[in-house]
Amino acid sequence: MAGATDLASVHLERAGWRAPLGPLVWHVTIDEPCSLPLDGPERGVARALLARIPELRITPLPEAAMCCGGPGSYATGQPEHSDAILARKFEHVIATGADVLVTENVSCLVQLRVGARRHAPQVRVMHLMEVLDAAVRAAGKGPAA
Secondary structure, X not given: OHHHOOOHHHHHHHOOOOXXXXXXXXXXXXXXXXXXXXXXXXXXXXXXXXXXXXXXXXXXXXXXXXXXXXXXXXXXXXXXXXXXXXXXXXHHHHHHOOOEEEEOOHHHHHHHHHHHHHHOOXXXXXXXXXXXXXXHHHOOOOOEX
8 A cells, every 4th residue: 555655746746737826925945754765756846846836935944854753653652852853843944934834744744833833933834735725726816925
């Protein structure tokens, strides 16, 4: 089963997904789930999809592949370690100046939303598909806020 499972971004890329994308006047940074192979081609796919969105500003996230501290039961089983990892992740997020932190992993999404509430309430945490949906909706309507 795992061999037949793709990230949504990889599936869209392989399928040659093209949709009209409207402008998003957002500043984003991208969290790369630590579950992705460090040298795997999957690492650049989300960024490539986001780069298609007009007016979207993408700033690289230092240590983007570093764990967010939330996989499996880690956050509940070792909360002190998890919190320290999450705090470090958000130091990097804040340093980018981004308004939006994008991830593609649902476990990371949950953990990063907790982190944003604690460390950076001004940062919106969104799944990649939420951002792409906003760009599709913005097509022909002008920039989304």
